[in-house]
Amino acid sequence: MKRWVLIGALAGLTGCPQKPEPDAGVPYAHCLDQPGATAPGSELPCELLPPGFKR
Amino acid sequence: MRRPLVVLLAVFPLLALGHVSVTSGNGIANTTQEIVLGVGHGCEGADTSAVSTTIPTGVTSVRAMPSGFGKSTVVSNASGVATGIKWERSASELLPVDTNYYKLTMRVKLPNTPFTVIYFPSVQTCTASDGGVLTTDWTNTTGLPPGPNDPEPAPAVAVVPAHKPGWNKFTVPVAVENLGLFFNDAQIVWKGTQAFSANATTTELIAGTAGVSALTALAAGDEVWVKY
Numbered sequence: 263m264k265r266w267v268l269i270g271a272l273a274g275l276t277g278c279p280q281k282p283e284p285d286a287g288v289p290y291a292h293c294l295d296q297p298g299a300t301a302p303g304s305e306l307p308c309e310l311l312p313p314g315f316k317r
Numbered sequence: 318m319r320r321p322l323v324v325l326l327a328v329f330p331l332l333a334l335g336h337v338s339v340t341s342g343n344g345i346a347n348t349t350q351e352i353v354l355g356v357g358h359g360c361e362g363a364d365t366s367a368v369s370t371t372i373p374t375g376v377t378s379v380r381a382m383p384s385g386f387g388k389s390t391v392v393s394n395a396s397g398v399a400t401g402i403k404w405e406r407s408a409s410e411l412l413p414v415d416t417n418y419y420k421l422t423m424r425v426k427l428p429n430t431p432f433t434v435i436y437f438p439s440v441q442t443c444t445a446s447d448g449g450v451l452t453t454d455w456t457n458t459t460g461l462p463p464g465p466n467d468p469e470p471a472p473a474v475a476v477v478p479a480h481k482p483g484w485n486k487f488t489v490p491v492a493v494e495n496l497g498l499f500f501n502d503a504q505i506v507w508k509g510t511q512a513f514s515a516n517a518t519t520t521e522l523i524a525g526t527a528g529v530s531a532l533t534a535l536a537a538g539d540e541v542w543v544k545y
Contacts, residue, residue, distance in 0.1 A: 305527070306523060
């Protein structure tokens with residue numbers, strides 16, 4: 263038990279990477295998390311957005 | 318002379334297709350390739366007996382490919398530069414009625430002039446079963462629908478840059494007003510946050526995507542991303 267508490271504490275100190283929040287200033291957010299994912303509804307799918315496209 | 322049925326699409330104008338037209342699609346700039354002329358019909362019910370095509374200036378390395386149509390001959394000027402190709406059939410090969418479709422192929426190198434249209438003016442000769450000879454001039458290079466007294470549209474090739482499947486980046490050397498003509502086989506074309514597609518479904522998606530507007534024309538010097 264003490265071993266796992268120590269490991270958990272160390273993980274918190276080193277800052278495990280967190281999933282980024284969607285941000286309108288970065289390349290199409292949903293395309294970052296799931297390559298090949300399609301856009302919702304009537305929007306262009308990710309694979310048809312050009313390299314570096316930002317909203 | 319019977320005027321062929323020519324359908325011009327108002328939204329995405331294409332090169333008019335007539336009895337003699339290019340069927341091999343867009344040409345690739347500065348590249349040797351096969352250009353195919355399709356002969357869809359004869360003349361007023363008479364079978365096609367010959368087609369003479371002018372090779373425009375700038376088109377080089379001209380070779381005619383043999384075909385089932387008949388003999389093909391490259392015509393050259395005094396300097397040895399190919400100026401035309403003639404395909405012709407002997408009288409014994411002629412059909413009594415106009416039932417066949419013919420493909421005439423030439424292998425040429427197109428000039429390095431992307432986003433231009435190259436015309437191959439051609440004269441079609443037909444011979445009827447009674448020996449009567451008819452000709453149709455497919456020599457109109459205006460790019461506009463012919464008037465009642467104008468020759469028919471010349472076979473034409475829309476020239477595009479060499480490209481590979483996937484994303485390609487081009488700097489357009491000349492203004493392009495007719496995106497559908499040059500990008501009819503591209504999935505999508507982007508200039509900044511403007512996009513164009515010859516696919517009607519993709520066009521709807523462009524309209525429905527936030528921050529994106531329709532791309533309708535290009536100016537010389539514009540940089541575009543094109544996905545094939």
